[in-house]
Amino acid sequence: MSQEHHVTETLVPLSFEYKYRVGQALEQFLTALGNKKILGIRCPGCHRVIVPPRQICGPCNLEMKEYVEVGPEGTIENYTIAKVVIDEGRIEDIPKPYVVGQIKLDGADSLLTAKVVAENLESVSIGKRVRAVFLDAPKGTVKDLDHFELIG
Protein backbone atom coordinates (compact mmCIF):
# COMPACT_ATOMS: atom_id res chain seq x y z
CA MET A 1 0.00 0.00 0.00
CA SER A 2 2.90 2.34 0.71
CA GLN A 3 3.85 2.15 -2.99
CA GLU A 4 0.39 3.20 -4.06
CA HIS A 5 -0.53 6.83 -4.61
CA HIS A 6 -3.80 8.19 -5.80
CA VAL A 7 -3.29 11.73 -6.96
CA THR A 8 -6.41 12.34 -8.99
CA GLU A 9 -9.23 14.07 -7.14
CA THR A 10 -12.73 14.86 -8.29
CA LEU A 11 -14.59 17.79 -6.80
CA VAL A 12 -18.19 16.91 -6.04
CA PRO A 13 -20.38 19.90 -5.12
CA LEU A 14 -23.08 19.35 -2.52
CA SER A 15 -25.39 22.28 -2.07
CA PHE A 16 -29.08 22.37 -1.37
CA GLU A 17 -31.58 24.14 0.82
CA TYR A 18 -33.78 22.84 3.58
CA LYS A 19 -37.11 24.30 4.62
CA TYR A 20 -37.98 23.94 8.32
CA ARG A 21 -41.19 24.93 10.01
CA VAL A 22 -39.94 26.87 13.01
CA GLY A 23 -42.78 25.79 15.31
CA GLN A 24 -45.01 27.83 17.54
CA ALA A 25 -42.46 28.78 20.21
CA LEU A 26 -39.83 30.23 17.89
CA GLU A 27 -42.56 31.87 15.81
CA GLN A 28 -43.78 33.75 18.90
CA PHE A 29 -40.18 34.70 19.71
CA LEU A 30 -39.53 36.05 16.22
CA THR A 31 -42.79 37.99 16.15
CA ALA A 32 -41.86 39.58 19.49
CA LEU A 33 -38.38 40.46 18.22
CA GLY A 34 -40.09 42.35 15.40
CA ASN A 35 -41.61 44.51 18.17
CA LYS A 36 -38.23 44.83 19.96
CA LYS A 37 -39.28 42.48 22.75
CA ILE A 38 -37.60 39.27 23.94
CA LEU A 39 -39.84 36.36 24.88
CA GLY A 40 -39.06 33.41 27.10
CA ILE A 41 -41.27 30.51 28.07
CA ARG A 42 -41.95 29.10 31.54
CA CYS A 43 -41.96 25.39 32.34
CA PRO A 44 -44.99 24.31 34.39
CA GLY A 45 -42.82 21.71 36.14
CA CYS A 46 -39.52 23.33 37.14
CA HIS A 47 -40.77 26.93 36.61
CA ARG A 48 -37.58 27.88 34.78
CA VAL A 49 -37.89 30.51 32.03
CA ILE A 50 -36.11 29.42 28.84
CA VAL A 51 -34.89 31.80 26.09
CA PRO A 52 -35.35 31.42 23.16
CA PRO A 53 -38.63 29.63 23.93
CA ARG A 54 -38.92 25.96 23.08
CA GLN A 55 -42.03 23.84 23.26
CA ILE A 56 -40.71 21.10 25.51
CA CYS A 57 -38.70 21.35 28.75
CA GLY A 58 -35.96 18.72 28.46
CA PRO A 59 -35.47 17.86 32.14
CA CYS A 60 -39.24 17.79 32.89
CA ASN A 61 -40.41 16.44 29.51
CA LEU A 62 -43.39 18.79 29.79
CA GLU A 63 -45.00 21.03 27.22
CA MET A 64 -44.45 24.73 27.93
CA LYS A 65 -47.12 27.27 26.99
CA GLU A 66 -46.64 30.32 29.23
CA TYR A 67 -44.77 33.04 27.35
CA VAL A 68 -43.13 35.75 29.44
CA GLU A 69 -41.26 38.85 28.40
CA VAL A 70 -37.64 38.93 29.60
CA GLY A 71 -34.81 41.48 29.49
CA PRO A 72 -34.01 43.72 27.67
CA GLU A 73 -31.31 44.01 30.32
CA GLY A 74 -29.24 41.17 31.65
CA THR A 75 -25.86 40.01 32.95
CA ILE A 76 -22.84 38.52 31.18
CA GLU A 77 -22.46 35.03 32.64
CA ASN A 78 -19.70 33.86 30.29
CA TYR A 79 -17.98 35.01 27.11
CA THR A 80 -15.27 34.38 24.54
CA ILE A 81 -13.41 36.86 22.35
CA ALA A 82 -13.63 35.85 18.69
CA LYS A 83 -10.34 36.33 16.83
CA VAL A 84 -11.67 34.49 13.79
CA VAL A 85 -14.88 33.95 11.89
CA ILE A 86 -15.87 30.71 10.25
CA ASP A 87 -17.03 31.50 6.75
CA GLU A 88 -18.28 28.58 4.67
CA GLY A 89 -15.96 26.32 6.65
CA ARG A 90 -12.88 28.50 6.34
CA ILE A 91 -11.44 29.80 9.59
CA GLU A 92 -10.58 33.42 8.73
CA ASP A 93 -8.65 35.86 10.92
CA ILE A 94 -10.51 39.11 11.52
CA PRO A 95 -8.96 42.53 12.06
CA LYS A 96 -11.35 43.51 14.85
CA PRO A 97 -12.06 40.86 17.50
CA TYR A 98 -15.56 40.79 18.97
CA VAL A 99 -17.22 39.27 22.01
CA VAL A 100 -19.58 36.30 21.97
CA GLY A 101 -21.36 36.28 25.31
CA GLN A 102 -23.73 34.06 27.20
CA ILE A 103 -26.29 36.48 28.61
CA LYS A 104 -28.67 35.83 31.49
CA LEU A 105 -31.56 38.12 30.68
CA ASP A 106 -33.48 39.56 33.63
CA GLY A 107 -36.36 37.17 34.30
CA ALA A 108 -34.76 34.24 32.44
CA ASP A 109 -33.05 31.12 33.76
CA SER A 110 -31.22 29.93 30.64
CA LEU A 111 -28.41 31.78 28.86
CA LEU A 112 -28.69 33.39 25.45
CA THR A 113 -25.65 33.35 23.17
CA ALA A 114 -25.29 36.83 21.67
CA LYS A 115 -22.78 39.38 20.45
CA VAL A 116 -21.61 41.97 23.00
CA VAL A 117 -20.34 45.24 21.59
CA ALA A 118 -17.96 47.35 23.70
CA GLU A 119 -15.54 50.08 22.71
CA ASN A 120 -12.87 48.43 24.80
CA LEU A 121 -12.88 44.62 24.91
CA GLU A 122 -11.01 44.76 28.23
CA SER A 123 -14.11 46.26 29.81
CA VAL A 124 -16.08 43.04 29.13
CA SER A 125 -16.13 40.65 32.06
CA ILE A 126 -18.37 38.12 33.76
CA GLY A 127 -20.98 39.89 35.91
CA LYS A 128 -21.17 43.05 33.76
CA ARG A 129 -24.65 44.37 33.02
CA VAL A 130 -25.81 44.65 29.40
CA ARG A 131 -28.83 45.84 27.42
CA ALA A 132 -30.24 44.49 24.16
CA VAL A 133 -29.85 46.64 21.06
CA PHE A 134 -32.30 45.92 18.25
CA LEU A 135 -32.16 46.83 14.59
CA ASP A 136 -33.85 50.19 13.94
CA ALA A 137 -36.29 48.52 11.58
CA PRO A 138 -36.75 44.96 12.86
CA LYS A 139 -38.17 42.41 10.42
CA GLY A 140 -39.16 39.53 12.70
CA THR A 141 -35.99 37.47 12.21
CA VAL A 142 -33.25 36.34 14.62
CA LYS A 143 -31.07 39.14 13.25
CA ASP A 144 -33.37 41.76 14.85
CA LEU A 145 -31.59 41.28 18.17
CA ASP A 146 -28.37 42.78 16.87
CA HIS A 147 -26.17 42.80 19.95
CA PHE A 148 -25.90 43.74 23.63
CA GLU A 149 -24.18 46.87 24.91
CA LEU A 150 -22.59 47.43 28.31
CA ILE A 151 -24.55 49.56 30.75
CA GLY A 152 -23.90 51.11 34.14
Place this chain on the structure above:
Amino acid sequence: MQRNVAIVGYSQTEYSPQAEFPRERMLYSLVKSLLDSLGASRDDIGTFVLCSNDFQDGRTISEVFTIPWLGAYFKDQTKVDLDGANALIYGLMRVLSGNYDTALIVGYAMGGSEHLNQYIQKFLLDPLYDRQVGLQNEISAAALQANAYMHKYGMTKQQLASIAAKNLRCAAKNPKALRRLPNASAADVLNSRPLYSPLHELHMYPPTDGACAILIAADKSVEKFTDKPVWIKGVACCQDTYYLGDRIINRCASAEKAAQKAYAMAGITEPSKQINLAEIHSLFASQEPILAEALGLYPEGSGGQVVDEGWSDLEGRLPLNPSGGPLGANPITTGGLIRIAEAAAQLRGEAGDAQVKNAKIAVAHGQTGICAQHNAVVVLAR
Protein backbone atom coordinates in the same frame (compact mmCIF):
# COMPACT_ATOMS: atom_id res chain seq x y z
CA MET B 1 -22.86 -9.32 31.71
CA GLN B 2 -24.48 -12.46 30.25
CA ARG B 3 -21.29 -13.40 28.38
CA ASN B 4 -17.61 -12.55 28.78
CA VAL B 5 -16.72 -10.35 25.83
CA ALA B 6 -13.21 -9.17 24.99
CA ILE B 7 -11.37 -7.04 22.49
CA VAL B 8 -9.26 -9.63 20.68
CA GLY B 9 -7.66 -7.42 18.07
CA TYR B 10 -7.43 -3.85 16.87
CA SER B 11 -5.89 -1.96 14.01
CA GLN B 12 -5.47 1.69 13.14
CA THR B 13 -4.36 3.47 10.01
CA GLU B 14 -1.71 6.12 10.23
CA TYR B 15 -3.53 9.40 10.65
CA SER B 16 -2.95 12.12 8.13
CA PRO B 17 -4.25 15.51 7.09
CA GLN B 18 -4.69 14.12 3.59
CA ALA B 19 -4.67 10.38 2.99
CA GLU B 20 -3.10 9.40 -0.30
CA PHE B 21 -5.67 6.66 -0.79
CA PRO B 22 -9.41 6.60 -1.32
CA ARG B 23 -11.29 5.65 1.84
CA GLU B 24 -12.29 2.26 0.42
CA ARG B 25 -8.65 1.34 -0.12
CA MET B 26 -7.80 2.52 3.38
CA LEU B 27 -10.56 0.38 4.89
CA TYR B 28 -9.61 -2.72 2.90
CA SER B 29 -5.99 -2.52 4.06
CA LEU B 30 -7.05 -1.81 7.65
CA VAL B 31 -9.35 -4.84 7.96
CA LYS B 32 -7.04 -7.12 5.99
CA SER B 33 -4.07 -6.27 8.19
CA LEU B 34 -6.15 -6.90 11.31
CA LEU B 35 -7.50 -10.25 10.12
CA ASP B 36 -4.09 -11.35 8.79
CA SER B 37 -2.45 -10.52 12.12
CA LEU B 38 -5.02 -12.74 13.88
CA GLY B 39 -4.83 -15.54 11.34
CA ALA B 40 -8.51 -14.95 10.73
CA SER B 41 -10.77 -14.33 7.75
CA ARG B 42 -14.11 -12.66 7.18
CA ASP B 43 -15.75 -16.02 7.79
CA ASP B 44 -14.79 -15.58 11.45
CA ILE B 45 -16.82 -12.39 11.78
CA GLY B 46 -20.40 -12.78 12.97
CA THR B 47 -21.60 -9.22 12.58
CA PHE B 48 -20.19 -5.94 11.29
CA VAL B 49 -20.94 -2.64 13.02
CA LEU B 50 -19.70 0.29 10.98
CA CYS B 51 -19.42 3.89 12.06
CA SER B 52 -19.41 6.83 9.69
CA ASN B 53 -21.29 10.06 9.21
CA ASP B 54 -23.21 10.73 6.04
CA PHE B 55 -22.53 14.48 6.09
CA GLN B 56 -18.83 13.76 6.55
CA ASP B 57 -18.93 11.24 3.76
CA GLY B 58 -20.94 13.33 1.32
CA ARG B 59 -23.31 10.48 0.55
CA THR B 60 -26.32 9.07 2.33
CA ILE B 61 -26.22 5.58 3.84
CA SER B 62 -22.49 6.02 3.56
CA GLU B 63 -21.58 2.41 4.27
CA VAL B 64 -23.20 0.99 1.17
CA PHE B 65 -20.08 1.70 -0.85
CA THR B 66 -17.59 0.38 1.69
CA ILE B 67 -19.19 -3.04 2.29
CA PRO B 68 -17.18 -5.06 -0.27
CA TRP B 69 -13.90 -3.51 0.85
CA LEU B 70 -14.57 -4.35 4.49
CA GLY B 71 -15.51 -7.96 3.78
CA ALA B 72 -19.07 -7.33 4.94
CA TYR B 73 -20.60 -8.41 1.62
CA PHE B 74 -23.56 -10.76 2.32
CA LYS B 75 -22.81 -10.60 6.06
CA ASP B 76 -24.86 -9.36 8.97
CA GLN B 77 -24.12 -5.63 9.05
CA THR B 78 -25.39 -2.40 10.57
CA LYS B 79 -24.17 1.17 11.07
CA VAL B 80 -23.91 3.76 13.81
CA ASP B 81 -23.87 7.47 13.09
CA LEU B 82 -22.59 8.68 16.45
CA ASP B 83 -19.11 8.17 17.83
CA GLY B 84 -17.20 4.93 17.31
CA ALA B 85 -17.48 4.19 21.04
CA ASN B 86 -21.24 3.88 20.51
CA ALA B 87 -20.54 1.48 17.64
CA LEU B 88 -18.48 -0.68 19.99
CA ILE B 89 -21.31 -0.70 22.53
CA TYR B 90 -23.74 -1.67 19.76
CA GLY B 91 -21.41 -4.47 18.64
CA LEU B 92 -21.14 -5.65 22.24
CA MET B 93 -24.94 -5.79 22.54
CA ARG B 94 -25.22 -7.85 19.36
CA VAL B 95 -22.68 -10.32 20.76
CA LEU B 96 -24.41 -10.35 24.16
CA SER B 97 -27.65 -11.28 22.39
CA GLY B 98 -26.09 -14.68 21.81
CA ASN B 99 -26.73 -14.51 18.07
CA TYR B 100 -23.10 -13.74 17.25
CA ASP B 101 -19.79 -14.77 18.80
CA THR B 102 -17.77 -12.03 17.15
CA ALA B 103 -18.27 -8.46 15.92
CA LEU B 104 -15.99 -6.27 13.86
CA ILE B 105 -16.38 -2.56 14.58
CA VAL B 106 -14.94 -0.17 12.01
CA GLY B 107 -14.98 3.63 12.05
CA TYR B 108 -13.50 6.09 9.60
CA ALA B 109 -13.57 9.70 8.49
CA MET B 110 -11.79 11.77 5.89
CA GLY B 111 -12.15 15.00 7.82
CA GLY B 112 -8.74 16.25 6.74
CA SER B 113 -8.81 16.07 3.00
CA GLU B 114 -12.25 15.78 1.58
CA HIS B 115 -13.83 19.02 2.66
CA LEU B 116 -13.34 21.91 5.03
CA ASN B 117 -13.75 20.40 8.48
CA GLN B 118 -15.58 23.37 9.95
CA TYR B 119 -17.97 23.46 7.01
CA ILE B 120 -19.31 20.07 8.00
CA GLN B 121 -19.20 20.86 11.72
CA LYS B 122 -21.68 23.68 11.05
CA PHE B 123 -24.32 21.01 10.56
CA LEU B 124 -24.01 20.09 14.25
CA LEU B 125 -25.85 23.30 15.01
CA ASP B 126 -29.53 23.98 15.52
CA PRO B 127 -30.61 25.21 12.07
CA LEU B 128 -33.37 27.53 13.29
CA TYR B 129 -31.47 29.72 15.72
CA ASP B 130 -27.75 29.07 16.12
CA ARG B 131 -27.01 28.67 12.43
CA GLN B 132 -29.10 31.76 11.63
CA VAL B 133 -27.40 33.93 14.27
CA GLY B 134 -23.96 32.69 13.19
CA LEU B 135 -22.10 33.15 16.48
CA GLN B 136 -22.05 29.64 17.84
CA ASN B 137 -19.94 26.93 16.28
CA GLU B 138 -17.93 23.96 17.52
CA ILE B 139 -14.93 26.14 18.41
CA SER B 140 -16.71 29.14 19.95
CA ALA B 141 -18.83 26.76 22.05
CA ALA B 142 -15.70 24.94 23.26
CA ALA B 143 -14.16 28.34 24.05
CA LEU B 144 -17.18 29.27 26.15
CA GLN B 145 -16.89 25.90 27.90
CA ALA B 146 -13.15 26.46 28.53
CA ASN B 147 -13.76 29.94 29.89
CA ALA B 148 -16.59 28.72 32.13
CA TYR B 149 -14.28 26.12 33.68
CA MET B 150 -11.35 28.50 34.07
CA HIS B 151 -13.55 31.18 35.61
CA LYS B 152 -15.17 28.84 38.11
CA TYR B 153 -12.09 26.89 39.17
CA GLY B 154 -9.32 29.42 38.62
CA MET B 155 -7.39 27.50 36.00
CA THR B 156 -4.99 29.81 34.14
CA LYS B 157 -4.30 30.20 30.43
CA GLN B 158 -0.82 28.87 31.11
CA GLN B 159 -2.25 25.72 32.72
CA LEU B 160 -4.70 25.22 29.85
CA ALA B 161 -1.81 25.54 27.38
CA SER B 162 0.20 23.05 29.48
CA ILE B 163 -2.59 20.48 29.08
CA ALA B 164 -2.39 20.86 25.30
CA ALA B 165 1.42 20.68 25.36
CA LYS B 166 1.30 17.51 27.46
CA ASN B 167 -0.99 15.86 24.90
CA LEU B 168 1.14 16.96 21.95
CA ARG B 169 4.31 15.58 23.61
CA CYS B 170 2.49 12.29 24.22
CA ALA B 171 1.32 12.26 20.59
CA ALA B 172 4.98 12.48 19.55
CA LYS B 173 5.44 9.02 21.11
CA ASN B 174 2.52 7.66 19.12
CA PRO B 175 3.80 6.78 15.64
CA LYS B 176 0.28 6.95 14.16
CA ALA B 177 -0.51 10.46 15.40
CA LEU B 178 -0.73 13.33 12.94
CA ARG B 179 0.31 16.29 15.09
CA ARG B 180 3.46 15.19 16.91
CA LEU B 181 5.47 17.82 18.79
CA PRO B 182 8.08 16.14 21.05
CA ASN B 183 9.14 19.43 22.64
CA ALA B 184 5.76 21.15 22.77
CA SER B 185 5.56 23.79 25.50
CA ALA B 186 2.76 25.94 26.84
CA ALA B 187 4.42 28.86 25.04
CA ASP B 188 4.18 27.04 21.71
CA VAL B 189 0.47 26.55 22.29
CA LEU B 190 -0.08 30.19 23.28
CA ASN B 191 1.92 31.32 20.24
CA SER B 192 -0.19 29.25 17.86
CA ARG B 193 -3.01 30.91 15.93
CA PRO B 194 -5.63 32.46 18.22
CA LEU B 195 -9.18 31.21 17.52
CA TYR B 196 -11.72 32.11 20.19
CA SER B 197 -10.23 33.08 23.56
CA PRO B 198 -8.85 31.22 25.44
CA LEU B 199 -8.42 28.67 22.63
CA HIS B 200 -5.61 28.59 20.11
CA GLU B 201 -5.07 26.23 17.19
CA LEU B 202 -2.91 23.83 19.23
CA HIS B 203 -5.62 23.48 21.86
CA MET B 204 -7.80 21.84 19.22
CA TYR B 205 -7.82 18.53 17.37
CA PRO B 206 -6.37 18.60 13.86
CA PRO B 207 -8.70 17.70 10.96
CA THR B 208 -7.79 14.10 10.24
CA ASP B 209 -8.16 11.29 7.72
CA GLY B 210 -8.05 7.79 9.15
CA ALA B 211 -9.77 4.67 10.35
CA CYS B 212 -9.81 2.21 13.23
CA ALA B 213 -11.07 -1.36 13.52
CA ILE B 214 -11.69 -3.44 16.65
CA LEU B 215 -12.63 -7.13 16.76
CA ILE B 216 -14.55 -8.35 19.79
CA ALA B 217 -15.35 -11.95 20.67
CA ALA B 218 -17.31 -13.79 23.37
CA ASP B 219 -16.52 -16.68 25.70
CA LYS B 220 -14.85 -19.62 23.95
CA SER B 221 -14.32 -17.69 20.71
CA VAL B 222 -11.82 -15.40 22.45
CA GLU B 223 -8.98 -17.92 22.56
CA LYS B 224 -9.26 -18.56 18.81
CA PHE B 225 -7.85 -15.08 18.25
CA THR B 226 -5.58 -14.11 21.13
CA ASP B 227 -4.03 -15.07 24.43
CA LYS B 228 -4.10 -11.40 25.45
CA PRO B 229 -7.80 -10.53 25.61
CA VAL B 230 -8.90 -7.14 26.92
CA TRP B 231 -12.22 -7.66 28.64
CA ILE B 232 -15.10 -5.23 28.24
CA LYS B 233 -16.27 -4.83 31.84
CA GLY B 234 -18.76 -1.98 31.71
CA VAL B 235 -20.34 0.34 29.15
CA ALA B 236 -22.89 3.15 29.18
CA CYS B 237 -23.87 6.26 27.30
CA CYS B 238 -25.88 9.36 28.13
CA GLN B 239 -27.03 12.49 26.34
CA ASP B 240 -27.55 16.03 27.64
CA THR B 241 -29.69 18.75 26.02
CA TYR B 242 -28.33 20.37 22.88
CA TYR B 243 -28.84 23.90 24.18
CA LEU B 244 -25.65 25.34 25.66
CA GLY B 245 -27.51 28.03 27.59
CA ASP B 246 -29.44 25.30 29.36
CA ARG B 247 -26.37 23.31 30.46
CA ILE B 248 -23.77 23.79 33.14
CA ILE B 249 -20.87 23.63 30.71
CA ASN B 250 -18.01 23.84 33.20
CA ARG B 251 -18.97 20.30 34.12
CA CYS B 252 -20.26 17.42 32.00
CA ALA B 253 -23.27 15.82 33.65
CA SER B 254 -23.97 13.36 30.83
CA ALA B 255 -20.41 11.96 30.94
CA GLU B 256 -20.73 11.70 34.71
CA LYS B 257 -23.98 9.74 34.49
CA ALA B 258 -22.59 7.44 31.79
CA ALA B 259 -19.45 6.82 33.86
CA GLN B 260 -21.44 5.99 36.99
CA LYS B 261 -23.45 3.36 35.10
CA ALA B 262 -20.39 1.87 33.37
CA TYR B 263 -18.49 1.71 36.68
CA ALA B 264 -21.42 0.05 38.45
CA MET B 265 -21.51 -2.57 35.70
CA ALA B 266 -17.74 -3.11 35.98
CA GLY B 267 -17.72 -3.18 39.79
CA ILE B 268 -15.56 -0.06 39.98
CA THR B 269 -16.26 1.77 43.23
CA GLU B 270 -13.27 4.13 43.42
CA PRO B 271 -12.36 5.05 39.85
CA SER B 272 -9.50 7.37 40.79
CA LYS B 273 -7.81 4.51 42.68
CA GLN B 274 -8.80 1.49 40.61
CA ILE B 275 -8.26 2.86 37.09
CA ASN B 276 -4.69 3.00 35.81
CA LEU B 277 -5.16 5.21 32.76
CA ALA B 278 -7.81 6.98 30.72
CA GLU B 279 -8.17 7.64 27.02
CA ILE B 280 -10.54 10.58 26.79
CA HIS B 281 -12.16 11.95 23.65
CA SER B 282 -11.31 15.56 24.51
CA LEU B 283 -11.52 17.50 21.25
CA PHE B 284 -10.07 20.56 22.95
CA ALA B 285 -7.45 20.62 25.73
CA SER B 286 -10.01 22.31 27.98
CA GLN B 287 -12.29 19.28 27.77
CA GLU B 288 -9.66 16.97 29.28
CA PRO B 289 -10.10 18.13 32.90
CA ILE B 290 -13.87 18.55 32.53
CA LEU B 291 -14.28 14.99 31.22
CA ALA B 292 -11.66 13.45 33.54
CA GLU B 293 -13.58 14.92 36.47
CA ALA B 294 -16.89 13.66 35.06
CA LEU B 295 -15.27 10.22 34.83
CA GLY B 296 -14.41 10.48 38.52
CA LEU B 297 -10.67 10.32 37.91
CA TYR B 298 -9.77 13.64 39.50
CA PRO B 299 -11.58 15.95 41.94
CA GLU B 300 -13.87 18.70 40.64
CA GLY B 301 -11.96 21.77 39.50
CA SER B 302 -8.49 20.25 39.84
CA GLY B 303 -7.43 20.64 36.19
CA GLY B 304 -4.77 23.27 36.83
CA GLN B 305 -3.19 21.41 39.72
CA VAL B 306 -3.29 18.05 37.88
CA VAL B 307 -1.25 19.37 34.96
CA ASP B 308 1.11 21.43 37.15
CA GLU B 309 1.92 18.39 39.28
CA GLY B 310 2.30 16.14 36.23
CA TRP B 311 -0.31 13.71 37.56
CA SER B 312 -1.86 13.25 34.09
CA ASP B 313 1.54 12.68 32.39
CA LEU B 314 2.68 9.30 31.13
CA GLU B 315 4.59 8.74 34.39
CA GLY B 316 1.97 10.42 36.57
CA ARG B 317 -0.41 8.94 39.11
CA LEU B 318 -3.28 8.56 36.62
CA PRO B 319 -2.23 9.27 33.03
CA LEU B 320 -4.78 10.94 30.76
CA ASN B 321 -4.46 10.33 27.03
CA PRO B 322 -0.99 8.72 26.98
CA SER B 323 -1.57 8.29 23.22
CA GLY B 324 -1.77 12.07 22.82
CA GLY B 325 -5.54 11.83 22.51
CA PRO B 326 -7.55 13.73 19.91
CA LEU B 327 -5.03 16.57 19.88
CA GLY B 328 -2.69 14.17 18.09
CA ALA B 329 -5.28 12.94 15.58
CA ASN B 330 -9.06 12.83 15.40
CA PRO B 331 -11.07 11.50 12.47
CA ILE B 332 -14.61 12.70 13.30
CA THR B 333 -16.91 9.88 14.55
CA THR B 334 -13.93 7.55 15.00
CA GLY B 335 -12.26 9.35 17.91
CA GLY B 336 -13.89 7.28 20.65
CA LEU B 337 -13.13 3.99 18.89
CA ILE B 338 -9.48 5.06 18.68
CA ARG B 339 -9.51 5.85 22.40
CA ILE B 340 -10.75 2.29 23.03
CA ALA B 341 -8.05 0.81 20.76
CA GLU B 342 -5.37 2.87 22.52
CA ALA B 343 -6.63 1.80 25.95
CA ALA B 344 -6.60 -1.84 24.79
CA ALA B 345 -3.03 -1.38 23.50
CA GLN B 346 -2.02 -0.13 26.95
CA LEU B 347 -3.60 -3.11 28.71
CA ARG B 348 -1.83 -5.52 26.35
CA GLY B 349 1.51 -3.78 26.88
CA GLU B 350 1.64 -2.77 23.21
CA ALA B 351 1.78 1.01 23.57
CA GLY B 352 5.50 1.30 22.83
CA ASP B 353 7.12 4.52 24.02
CA ALA B 354 3.77 5.63 25.44
CA GLN B 355 3.34 2.51 27.60
CA VAL B 356 1.92 3.10 31.08
CA LYS B 357 3.59 0.66 33.45
CA ASN B 358 1.54 -2.20 34.85
CA ALA B 359 -1.79 -1.03 33.43
CA LYS B 360 -4.60 -3.39 34.41
CA ILE B 361 -7.79 -1.35 34.20
CA ALA B 362 -8.50 1.50 31.79
CA VAL B 363 -11.43 3.71 30.92
CA ALA B 364 -12.06 4.96 27.39
CA HIS B 365 -14.50 7.66 26.38
CA GLY B 366 -16.17 8.91 23.22
CA GLN B 367 -18.28 12.00 22.58
CA THR B 368 -20.58 13.49 19.97
CA GLY B 369 -22.04 16.97 19.63
CA ILE B 370 -21.30 20.49 20.78
CA CYS B 371 -19.35 20.56 24.07
CA ALA B 372 -19.63 16.78 24.56
CA GLN B 373 -23.42 16.61 24.46
CA HIS B 374 -23.44 12.83 24.11
CA ASN B 375 -20.93 10.68 25.99
CA ALA B 376 -20.07 7.00 25.88
CA VAL B 377 -17.89 5.29 28.49
CA VAL B 378 -16.18 1.90 28.21
CA VAL B 379 -14.31 0.19 31.06
CA LEU B 380 -11.65 -2.31 30.02
CA ALA B 381 -9.52 -4.76 31.99
CA ARG B 382 -6.85 -7.26 31.07
